[in-house]
Amino acid sequence: MKVDKNIEQGERVSLPTKYGHFEIIPFQENENKLEHIALVKGEFSSEDVVLTRIHSACATGDLFGSLRCDCGEQLIKAMELIEQEGKGLLVYLQQEGRGIGLMNKIKAYKLQEEGYDTVDANLHLGFRADERNYNIASQILDALHIRKVRLMTNNPDKILGMELAGIEVKKRIPLEIRQNKFNVDYLTTKQERMNHFLHHLKTAE
Numbered sequence: 721m722k723v724d725k726n727i728e729q730g731e732r733v734s735l736p737t738k739y740g741h742f743e744i745i746p747f748q749e750n751e752n753k754l755e756h757i758a759l760v761k762g763e764f765s766s767e768d769v770v771l772t773r774i775h776s777a778c779a780t781g782d783l784f785g786s787l788r789c790d791c792g793e794q795l796i797k798a799m800e801l802i803e804q805e806g807k808g809l810l811v812y813l814q815q816e817g818r819g820i821g822l823m824n825k826i827k828a829y830k831l832q833e834e835g836y837d838t839v840d841a842n843l844h845l846g847f848r849a850d851e852r853n854y855n856i857a858s859q860i861l862d863a864l865h866i867r868k869v870r871l872m873t874n875n876p877d878k879i880l881g882m883e884l885a886g887i888e889v890k891k892r893i894p895l896e897i898r899q900n901k902f903n904v905d906y907l908t909t910k911q912e913r914m915n916h917f918l919h920h921l922k923t924a925e
Contacts, residue, residue: 726750727859735759739796740803742810747860754814756856759799762807764866769890771808772869773798774857774878776815779822788829789906790897797895798872809866811857818842819851837909849914850877858885874916896920 730746745758764770775798781791795810802808817825820842828841839849861867870891871879879889896918899907910916 725859727756727856727863729863732760737799739799742799742802745864747856747863749856754856756814756860757812758860758864759802759810759812760864761802761805761809764807764809764864766865766867768866769868769870770866771802771805771872771893772861772866773802773808773810773872773895774813774854774882775810776813776818776852779816780825787900787902789903790899793897794895797897801872801893809861809864809869811860813852813857815852818849819853820845820847832905837913838906839909839913852881854878854881854885854887858882858887861887874910874918876915876917892917894919 726749728748728750730748732743732745735742735744740761742759742761745760747756747758748754749756775795778789778791780786781789782795785792798810802810816822817828820828824845824847827845828838831841831844832838836844842849861869867886868888868890869882870893871882871889872893872895873879874895879892882889894917899921907918907921911918911921
């Protein structure tokens with residue numbers, strides 16, 4: 721997989737948060753002007769194996785605390801784990817709705833209310849089950865001199881995507897969130913149809 725260098729790195733400034741004290745660096749893709757974020761704690765060398773979360777934007781979960789998914793809670797947990805370790809990276813990618821955008825994500829939500837699962841809803845709208853790619857994430861890691869990671873994820877495709885983009889995933893760190901009555905079907909679909917590592921999930925009766 722060929723990865724072109726097509727991002728611009730912004731200024732690095734302090735960002736104290738409820739979940740830890742980080743530094744924030746914006747990145748912008750030159751072609752489409754999409755803006756992504758790196759939350760950084762500590763300094764890295766190319767030999768470090770950095771605790772890392774690659775997180776795709778979820779306006780409903782990250783901003784509004786939606787219970788339909790586990791995204792917002794995963795974001796907070798990843799920040800807390802990085803703070804506990806004292807060193808690490810969170811990359812926040814503008815890939816809403818597994819890469820289909822907010823408008824289409826809400827259309828998919830409507831289909832889910834009509835009985836589709838998350839995979840079939842995306843397929844019905846003419847998309848793949850997951851439209852995300854991780855080339856930009858790898859470029860951001862490269863700009864920060866990170867080539868080896870301990871990746872916080874439950875998603876095997878994310879591990880593969882990062883490795884195809886040139887990042888060595890030395891270890892997977894689980895990031896499982898307690899289910900609720902609104903997201904149990906969503907998590908079950910992740911487990912059964914997308915092969916996510918969700919060992920503590922209790923399927924709905």
